[in-house]
Amino acid sequence: MRVMEWVRDRATRLGNDPGAIAWMLLVAFVYGTATFVRSQASDFGPDHMMILASNLVVGRSDLSSLTTINDIVTIGDSHYQAMSLLPAVPYLALVPFHDLWPLSRWIVSAVLGILAGWLALPLARRYGPGGSADYWVAALGAFGTLLFTLAIEGNFYYLAHLEAVLLTFLLLIEWHDRRRAWVAGLLIGLAALARPTLLLAAIPFGVALLAEAWDRAGESPASRGESAPGGEWSWPAAARIFAVPALAFGLPLIGAIAITGWWDWVRFGSPLETGYDLAWIEPPLAALRAQGLFSTSHLPPNLALFIGGGFSVRDTFPWLVPSVDGHSILLTTPAILIAVGAGLRERLNQVLWGAVILVAIPVFLFYGGGGASTYGYRYAMDFVPFLVALVAIALHERFGNLERLLIGLSVAFVCYGFVWQVYK
16 A cells, blocks of 8 residues: 555656656657667677576576677586676566567666666756756766666666666665665665675765764763763663664675675685686786786776777768777766866765765776777766766856856767767
8 A cells, every 4th residue: 555655646746747757758768769779780689688587587597598708607518697696687577578588688778778867857856956957967867978878789788887877876866865774775785786896885875874873863972861971982872873774774785795695606606706707708808807807907097098088080970989998988978077066075975975986996996997899988887876966966056058068068979979889
């Protein structure tokens, strides 16, 4: 009954919000149409996640057939995809519908992309200054980040990013609204099942939850009559103040770590083996991996690519040629520069910047650069949603022609990514 009441309440709110309805129709139409156009320029057929999902249903964790060989771990006669578990989960819904398997890559990616794009507006309304500025922020989130190009590509490698962005948008909305510790922990844990780097976001959000518990307790235990003799902390008082949010936040994270360990143990015989050390990859990537999956030696080239990687030029349409290794985020989403205006004085801003910095560390230490065979710096999408929220906050102080230009350029660059994917 409570679920039905919630659904009716949401439906009523949506019916009274023509702006939200128009936004949802726009996102669905653009993402759907772009996916259809992109699919016509590609081959059809079940991808690895569809194969894996069908095997999971019958108790197998390997791939019974292969369409590519990159990132494949071969143990005996079995082949495993070195990838986290969550990308295979949406495909489970399509297992009974064999006729849809050739279309599964497009269906799953488009649906998740549309859902994430829809959430860009409620996110913008919560963090933005209101009015037309919120729609500019929503346009940035849905059409000015690589969320758009990843969603329409029908590539299972990109699916983890789509899931992570969707869950991070939900986390940010929850954080602004009710800020329930268990929901925040669950959303970060689920996002980490798609992109493990996001587990680091638990640090600033967890610290903030404990700080808020302290604030609710008062300036000192004595103010609540819970101090030990002499006015010092008593452990029972401290436990009551901190234990509940810590447990509510931490248990879902522990569960996500346990599921990840179990998944790796089932496939590779160890909860600490992700498979990326064992997988076959192309020789250029293998040479980088030999320096370490995560290494400071990868930091300079990764930062150079993230900041300064550019396009080359050819004499046929569409003329600008992005590197398959990715290129500067300033040539895909320059509007992230607006986030600098958010500052660090508010606790919310500190949490968001903390998430950006901590999640970015493993991204820039990773051997894979911006993400092989990609448009833009794909791995940056692990922390870009936090930057979108910071952009919305910054617009409270200034929303002028420069900000509109940066958001407009972001949408233009990302749309060029679509043109390149279709006509390359």
